Amino acid sequence: MNGERLGRLRDLLVEARVEGLIVSALPNIRYLTGFTGSNALALVTRDDTVFFTDGRYKVQASLEVRGAKVIVAKASLVRALMGSVKRRGLRRLAFERRRASFELYDTLRRGLKGCRLQPLAGAVEKLRAVKSAAEIAIIRRAAELNSKVFETSLREIRPGRAEAEVAARIEYNMRKLGAEKPAFETIVASGARSALPHARPTHKLLTEKELIIIDQGVILDGYSSDMTRTVAVGDLGRRAKRVYQAVLEAQLAAIAAVRAGVKARDVDRQARITLEKHGLEETFVHSTGHGVGLEIHEAPRLGRSEKVRLEAGMVITIEPGAYLGGFGGVRIEDMVVVTERGCEVLTPTPKDLRVL
Numbered sequence: 001m002n003g004e005r006l007g008r009l010r011d012l013l014v015e016a017r018v019e020g021l022i023v024s025a026l027p028n029i030r031y032l033t034g035f036t037g038s039n040a041l042a043l044v045t046r047d048d049t050v051f052f053t054d055g056r057y058k059v060q061a062s063l064e065v066r067g068a069k070v071i072v073a074k075a076s077l078v079r080a081l082m083g084s085v086k087r088r089g090l091r092r093l094a095f096e097r098r099r100a101s102f103e104l105y106d107t108l109r110r111g112l113k114g115c116r117l118q119p120l121a122g123a124v125e126k127l128r129a130v131k132s133a134a135e136i137a138i139i140r141r142a143a144e145l146n147s148k149v150f151e152t153s154l155r156e157i158r159p160g161r162a163e164a165e166v167a168a169r170i171e172y173n174m175r176k177l178g179a180e181k182p183a184f185e186t187i188v189a190s191g192a193r194s195a196l197p198h199a200r201p202t203h204k205l206l207t208e209k210e211l212i213i214i215d216q217g218v219i220l221d222g223y224s225s226d227m228t229r230t231v232a233v234g235d236l237g238r239r240a241k242r243v244y245q246a247v248l249e250a251q252l253a254a255i256a257a258v259r260a261g262v263k264a265r266d267v268d269r270q271a272r273i274t275l276e277k278h279g280l281e282e283t284f285v286h287s288t289g290h291g292v293g294l295e296i297h298e299a300p301r302l303g304r305s306e307k308v309r310l311e312a313g314m315v316i317t318i319e320p321g322a323y324l325g326g327f328g329g330v331r332i333e334d335m336v337v338v339t340e341r342g343c344e345v346l347t348p349t350p351k352d353l354r355v356l
């Protein structure tokens with residue numbers, strides 16, 4: 001598994017005309033070597049891969065790391081890495097432009113005088129965007145577990161409970177039902193607060209006849225899931241129902257546009273065109289979706305100006321929303337896997353408006 005991934009990365013390094021890549025982002029290190037700990041660096045050259053960690057992870061690294069030589073550094077990982085670079089006589093290396101800290105870059109620059117350091121953006125992320133069948137199988141289970149948690153938690157929603165309490169119950173159910181942990185801070189936003197796309201749960205109490213946005217995700221075997229549903233306690237007014245139907249229509253239109261070869265921005269466009277028909281285009285203030293995998297937000301991004309073409313095996317969210325200040329908001333989010341002919345929705349939770 002790691003060998004194939006490292007092979008594809010080496011092709012990208014040849015393309016970038018570098019002799020190797022210094023990998024500092026932990027999700028990228030995990031993807032390439034299997035290591036799940038919190039302190040590591042990796043040096044991927046055209047000929048070999050060296051993995052660096054500290055003494056706390058000696059045993060864990062021997063159990064997890066495959067396809068790389070493991071070096072347990074006595075002091076700083078960067079110093080150990082620079083030693084390997086010098087021993088190999090490498091003169092042109094890339095580092096992760098968006099992920100390396102300034103401190104790492106500065107130490108490398110000072111310590112590797114004879115080596116040219118070149119920023120490289122998104123190389124490992126590009127590989128990670130297209131999932132293997134095994135990865136898709138894990139993500140499918142993560143999406144299913146997330147939906148199960150949602151169904152269980154819905155029974156615990158009632159007027160008079162605070163948003164924060166509902167969020168806490170959801171996160172409790174995640175672990176209870178088998179998740180590693182939440183993939184992000186669970187969002188429960190009710191009434192006028194549902195007009196805030198990234199609201200934090202507060203001690204506001206749920207009341208009848210208001211929109212409630214619930215955005216939740218679990219991590220299972222390292223992979224994230226992500227789903228949003230908008231529900232109501234007690235019957236909603238006409239305006240809220242109209243907004244709900246418009247967002248659902250936009251979500252279905254965007255899903256229908258997903259297919260290998262289509263530009264990400266064209267999927268986003270379908271959601272916007274649909275909301276425009278309902279006079280809601282101004283209320284959709286974020287992009288239509290994002291990739292999901294070892295991280296909750298990863299490549300590709302489905303925004304207005306994203307020219308990247310979707311590929312079979314990409315796992316993305318489709319999550320248009322409408323946010324009306326002072327009134328409330330609706331968002332509906334599923335995860336889908338891109339196929340040659342379209343896509344498969346991985347989120348099993350129904351999307352008709354649920355009135356609790």
Ligand code: ZN
Pocket residue numbers: 215216226227228333
């Ligand atoms: Zn979400």
Ligand code: ZN
Pocket residue numbers: 226290317319333
């Ligand atoms: Zn999302």
